Amino acid sequence: MYTSGGLMAPRIDALLGAAFVVTWSSGFIGADLGARSAPASSLLAWRFIIAFAFLGAWTLLRRRRIPLRELALHITIGVLGQVGYLYGVFAAVDQGVPAGTTALICALQPIVAVTLAVPLLGESVTTRQMAGFALGILGVALVVGADLGANPGVPFLAYALPIGAMLSLVAATLFERRTRPRLALTDALTVQAGVSAAIFTTLAAATNTLTPPAAPRFWIAIAVLVLVAMLGGYGLYWINLARSGVARVSALLYLTPPATMAWSWLAFGAALAPLSLLGVLICAAAVLMIHRRPTPPTAPPVAPHPQRHPDTTPAN
Structure with missing residues (x-):
């Protein structure tokens, strides 16, 4: 069994990080795809109704009992990290904010999270990591900067929605790091999916949007x-957070805008501009800077102690 400093740990962390970026960015594409056939409230309600049905059944089959403290903690995390974050993202896309621009604004989460994690959690950030964060902002801006001027019909206040989503995820991240809940991941997702399903179902029913459309595109988006x-991206977010800390896992979010662009190209045929490709390379360089492990200091050689031979030892 390898420890966190073993030979396999960096490779496992890299694989988990790459899987997180791919699956997390798919949420923006699912929001874009679903928004073409249903409002955000309907999409979110059915997302969590179905997710809670599967997760809840799995929890019941295992006859898991969730302590009250863990229940309260994950209800709070679910409200912040699921309801607050996802409603801001989906409502922004519903208002016409492009998926790439939404990913850009949400990708500002690292610098906010790390800035707050230093005084609140006592996490240390090196000068190289701070330079990586600054470089990542530049790369993200290059990837989706063209979107900002290409959609003049989008209401200005719609851009406040992904800002609120980003801040809500920051709050969930710092709350989880501060309280350190110990519930297993599937049980945690069950609680969070349950509270999210209750809130979004109530919202959809109040706005008469609970009835799902029959369009196949809607159910593809739900899948x-x-x-x-959710099961991939959101679950991997907390796994990476537990293994790597706030600074390193937040840095991976810099890769979600270019990954979202790649998803958009595959799903909708959206072209990748040369400026976007340059931004992808800059984002990758930023993540490498932040995730690069410091070289352990080399201990100075210890001089051998001189040995005294009995025949040369002076008498007292």
Whole structure:
């Protein structure tokens, strides 16, 4: 069994990080795809109704008992990290904010999270990591900067929605790091999916949007959001957070805008501009800077102690 400093640990962390970026960014595409056939409230309600049905059944089959403290902690995390974050993302896309621009604004989460993690959690950030964060902002801006001027019909206040989503995820991240809940991941997702299903179902019913459309595109979006984005992306977010800390896992979010662009190209045929490709390379360089492990200091050689031979030892 390898420890966190073993030979396999960096490779496992890299694989988990790459899987997180791919699955997390799929949520923006699922939001874009679903918004073409249903409002955000309907999409989110059915996403969590289905997710909670599967997760709840699995929890019941295992006859798991959840302590009250863990229940309260994950209800709070679910409200912040699921309801607050996802409603801001989906409502922004619903208002016409492009998926790439939404990913850009949400990718500012690292610098906010790390800035707050230093005084609140006592995490240390090196000068190289701070330079990586600054470089990542530049790369993200290059990837989706063209979107900002290409959609003049989008209401200005719609851009406040992904800002609120980003801040909500920051709050969930710092709350989880501060309280350190110990519930297993599947049980945690069950609680969070349950509270999210209750809130979004109530919202959809109040706005008369609970009835799902019959369009196949809607259910394809639901499948992507439940299987890939939630069980994959959201679950991997907390796994990476537990292994790597706030600074390193937040840095991976810099890769979600270029990954979202790649998803958009595959799903909708959206072209990748040369400026976007340059931004991808800059984002990759930023993540490498932040995730690069410091070289352990080399201990100075110890001089051998001189040995005294009995025949040369002076008498007292």
